[in-house]
Amino acid sequence: MPGSAVARLARLADGYLVTQLLHVAIALDVPEALVAGPRSAAELATQVGARPEPLHRVLRGLASEEVLDELPDGRFALTPVGQLLRAGVPGSLRGAVTARARLYHAAAAGLVDAVRHGGTPFEIVHGQPFFDHLGADPERLAAFQASMADRSALEAGAVVDAYDVSGLRSVVDVGGGTGTLLRAVLARAPAADVVLVDRPEVAARSDLPAVAGDFFVAVPGGADAYLLSRVLHDWDDEDARRVLRTCREAMRPDSVLLVVEAVLPERAVDDPAAVRMDLHVFLLLHGRERTAAEYAALFASTGLQLTADVPTDAGVHVLVARQEGPSAHLDDEGAVPLVDGVHPDAGHAAG
Numbered sequence: 001m002p003g004s005a006v007a008r009l010a011r012l013a014d015g016y017l018v019t020q021l022l023h024v025a026i027a028l029d030v031p032e033a034l035v036a037g038p039r040s041a042a043e044l045a046t047q048v049g050a051r052p053e054p055l056h057r058v059l060r061g062l063a064s065e066e067v068l069d070e071l072p073d074g075r076f077a078l079t080p081v082g083q084l085l086r087a088g089v090p091g092s093l094r095g096a097v098t099a100r101a102r103l104y105h106a107a108a109a110g111l112v113d114a115v116r117h118g119g120t121p122f123e124i125v126h127g128q129p130f131f132d133h134l135g136a137d138p139e140r141l142a143a144f145q146a147s148m149a150d151r152s153a154l155e156a157g158a159v160v161d162a163y164d165v166s167g168l169r170s171v172v173d174v175g176g177g178t179g180t181l182l183r184a185v186l187a188r189a190p191a192a193d194v195v196l197v198d199r200p201e202v203a204a205r206s207d208l209p210a211v212a213g214d215f216f217v218a219v220p221g222g223a224d225a226y227l228l229s230r231v232l233h234d235w236d237d238e239d240a241r242r243v244l245r246t247c248r249e250a251m252r253p254d255s256v257l258l259v260v261e262a263v264l265p266e267r268a269v270d271d272p273a274a275v276r277m278d279l280h281v282f283l284l285l286h287g288r289e290r291t292a293a294e295y296a297a298l299f300a301s302t303g304l305q306l307t308a309d310v311p312t313d314a315g316v317h318v319l320v321a322r323q324e325g326p327s328a329h330l331d332d333e334g335a336v337p338l339v340d341g342v343h344p345d346a347g348h349a350a351g
């Protein structure tokens with residue numbers, strides 16, 4: 001029906017505005033101010049230090065998206081969706097929203113040029129590679145890390161539930177970021193010797209054993225397991241192969257490489273969250289999400305063999321790889337048949 005198509009398209013076109021409305025709520029701490037109960041715009045404005053009239057309009061915008069409830073007496077209350085804007089609640093997307101508003105939004109304006117002429121949208125807009133841009137400003141880095149932590153908090157438990165890490169004695173988390181996954185591994189393998197490798201500015205903030213390093217050059221050798229969580233999707237095939245080669249060189253013949261990534265569905269509608277993440281990594285880094293077959297081919301081109309594709313309840317998969325040759329195990333713990341297909345019902349966290 002044309003009317004509903006118009007309404008649908010108009011709402012899609014205003015997506016940019018919704019991202020910023022959510023950001024205003026977070027920046028002013030509106031969700032925290034509403035924990036004690038419903039408030040009028042005027043009460044909230046006093047509480048959070050804002051102007052009542054524009055705040056009222058923003059609150060109405062959030063109510064139209066069901067982030068807030070507008071009560072019959074005009075006060076506003078948090079909905080279950082709005083609750084997830086709070087810090088520290090299970091499933092919080094506060095960091096993910098902030099990163100979108102503060103770091104990704106402007107870069108999206110570079111998409112059309114990148115599609116037409118090539119290049120990375122973020123670099124077209126900012127003139128600088130994404131990770132260098134973060135490294136140049138502690139506030140930006142903190143915003144990105146909060147987003148990674150939100151996403152990883154939703155994935156890490158599901159990863160260690162799906163793949164048994166309890167027997168690991170040493171683990172290197174390559175590009176480990178905030179270490180959320182490594183902490184989940186440590187909870188299952190408390191005696192394991194662990195180390196996180198990341199860029200100097202990230203390693204310096206880590207509360208886990210961490211070394212500053214460049215995964216295109218070298219990572220610590222000889223561990224039982226190497227984690228690559230949401231790292232390969234940041235890079236095109238050529239750079240992803242460089243990361244894999246570095247890992248392969250560090251691995252013992254019996255080490256295992258655990259790649260945690262979304263697996264692209266056959267059709268976009270089967271897993272829209274994975275498709276949106278594919279666009280995010282293109283936007284920021286010229287990276288890409290991949291199908292399981294593409295991961296298998298990527299591994300094979302670097303002397304690694306995909307030995308299992310373990311789906312998790314969080315939408316991501318654990319792709320298990322070992323060095324090619326007779327030592328490759330085909331019976332990895334918790335494994336399901338290779339290229340087991342995607343799980344359309346599983347949701348991905350925004351990252």
Ligand SMILES: C[S@@+](CC[C@H](N)C(=O)[O-])C[C@H]1O[C@@H](n2cnc3c(N)ncnc32)[C@H](O)[C@@H]1O
Pocket residue numbers: 131148149152174175176177178179181197198199202213214215216228229230231234
């Ligand atoms: C998308 S984040 C994933 C973080 C974490 N593994 C997770 O699952 O949340 C990618 C990580 O790679 C790190 N990184 C980027 N370039 C790197 C490099 N050349 N060497 C080491 N780490 C790098 C970033 O700092 C960031 O922490």
